[in-house]
Amino acid sequence: MSKLFLENAYLDVIASVDDPLREGLKDTPARAAKAFHFLTQGYNKTVKDVVNGALFPSDNSEMIVVQDIELYSLCEHHLLPFIGKCHVAYIPSGKVIGLSKVARIVDVFARRLQIQENLTTQIANAISELTAAEGVAVIIEAKHLCMMMRGVEKQNSSMKTSAMLGAFRDNPATRNEFLSLLKVAS
Numbered sequence: 480m481s482k483l484f485l486e487n488a489y490l491d492v493i494a495s496v497d498d499p500l501r502e503g504l505k506d507t508p509a510r511a512a513k514a515f516h517f518l519t520q521g522y523n524k525t526v527k528d529v530v531n532g533a534l535f536p537s538d539n540s541e542m543i544v545v546q547d548i549e550l551y552s553l554c555e556h557h558l559l560p561f562i563g564k565c566h567v568a569y570i571p572s573g574k575v576i577g578l579s580k581v582a583r584i585v586d587v588f589a590r591r592l593q594i595q596e597n598l599t600t601q602i603a604n605a606i607s608e609l610t611a612a613e614g615v616a617v618i619i620e621a622k623h624l625c626m627m628m629r630g631v632e633k634q635n636s637s638m639k640t641s642a643m644l645g646a647f648r649d650n651p652a653t654r655n656e657f658l659s660l661l662k663v664a665s
């Protein structure tokens with residue numbers, strides 16, 4: 480989508496409630512277009528690009544947990560933010576992934592228009608495909624502004640979603656180990 484198209488769209492949005500040419504608002508369409516482009520940058524990225532080949536051979540076959548990855552996304556129903564934390568675990572099978580790349584993969588999918596359930600599954604599937612791990616688990620805990628600052632206006636509820644693949648789905652002991660590791664660290 481062209482930058483100008485987006486700026487004009489924001490101009491119309493602002494004009495529906497205020498004078499878009501008044502001093503305080505005159506640069507807002509350009510700023511808002513830039514911000515929206517940033518918030519949806521995941522559409523311009525692929526997992527392969529962000530991982531940049533950072534997969535390393537390893538004999539380790541124990542659970543690896545990356546916890547409390549901050550997450551900012553936009554709900555596809557209202558275009559309002561949902562904000563929270565993502566926890567990722569995997570059991571490697573011959574290779575491990577660069578630590579920062581786990582967070583980068585989260586952002587590839589979070590920086591799109593999303594519902595939390597699909598975001599969770601997409602992250603898990605991407606890590607599974609990339610690493611061919613024995614198992615992958617993803618948990619997201621998030622608060623949705625569409626439920627807080629409008630609509631039902633509940634300030635304290637949050638949603639937890641999970642995706643469990645491979646050993647995490649098949650083996651309750653593996654799943655429990657992951658859940659207790661999260662508790663120990665929090």
Ligand SMILES: Nc1nc2c(ncn2[C@@H]2O[C@H](COP(=O)(O)OP(=O)(O)OP(=O)(O)O)[C@@H](O)[C@H]2O)c(=O)[nH]1
Pocket residue numbers: 554555556593594595596623625626629630631
């Ligand atoms: N399952 C799920 N629902 C979401 C997510 N983000 C927003 N929603 C919900 O999407 C639903 C859209 O419902 P609609 O009735 O079409 O829209 P609405 O009239 O704005 O609904 P209210 O929010 O209840 O005022 C709402 O229940 C939202 O809470 C998400 O990530 N997952």
Ligand SMILES: [Zn+2]
Pocket residue numbers: 554555556557558559623625626
């Ligand atoms: Zn919403």
